[in-house]
Amino acid sequence: MAGYAQLWAPDVLGDGYCCREIWQADDYSGNVKATVVRLKSQCSTGRAVLYVHGYNDYFFQAELGNNFINNGYNFYAVDLRKYGRSMLPGQIPFEVRDLKEYFDDINAALDIILQDGNKSVILMGHSTGGLITSYYLASSNHEKYPIKALILNSPFLDMNLDVLTEDFILPVASLCGIFFPDLSINQGGGNQYARTLLAHYGGEWEYDTQWKFEWPQPVTTGWLRAISTAQDILHEGADIEVPILLMHSDKSGNEGDVNDEEAGNIDMVLDVNEISCYGKRLGNDITEYVVKNGMHDLFLSHIPVRYSLYYHIFEWLRNKGL
Secondary structure, eight states: OTTEEOOOEEOTTOTTOEEEEEEEEEETTEEEEEEEEEEOOTTOOSEEEEEEOOTTOOOOOHHHHHHHHHTTEEEEEEEOTTSGGGOOTTOOTTOOSOGGGGHHHHHHHHHHHHHTTOOEEEEEEETHHHHHHHHHHHHSOOTTSOEEEEEEESOOOSOOOOHHIIIIIHHHHHHHHHHOTTOEEOOOOOSHHHHHHBGGGTOSBOOOTTTSOSSOOOEEHHHHHHHHHHHHHHHTOOOBOSOEEEEEESOBOOTTTSOHHHHTTSBSSSOHHHHHHHHTTSBSSEEEEEETTOOSSGGGSOHHHHHHHHHHHHHHHHHTTO
């Protein structure tokens, strides 16, 4: 069943978006699938974008896809295994033991992009998706795919923990992930980030809270080990050969330390200084863009912020000949 693809079907986003399931080889949890979402441009020049979402996430940002097709790019997104459209009954949400498990999902999406006749691909990742795409370009055999650039939206390049937790507790939990990968760890925390996003709290967005949970979900020791292993490798330097646009907010904040209005103008999840520090180690052609008043997912920031962001992205792509 591995690699079996269903036919294209209308997607939950509507407005011309369609989706396609890709059944992958079974893993330690049983059946596994990824899902590719597509929107084609009416003025395509054979250029495509592949978007990879973050943790506790799935692709729902239709505005992002619409901006790319309006600029002549065919747009694709992949819901990785055990996320969003790809969740199967009985699976632990977001479960992973090695981030390389996701490489098959990315490859499946890239195969579809090539089958559709595209000649070049811009890879884009948000948060954990930024970590995964960076790790993919740093370590996988991807030469058969015409990947021309990497756009990183607040990539998850470090854990953003206090010194005691990061230097002592995390290594112990990661070691446990070898022998007991399914041990559950409660993250704690509240729903302030979700309150800044969801329309029924006064935010600008609507999404499925069964696919992007409002409250923090437990993680497993296997997940912690997978994340920290990839981060440690990238901290040493990645030598990614394609141009990289490294984007993040201008400031960070912790839940409870700011009110909901302030939370809508900062990165509530990661430390922007760590993103900058480790992001600059990913390759030799890196453009850093600091987004004033940006949220963690920059494409969910307030309208003036994200419209300026789109302009900057397409300007950067033009300057790179892409």
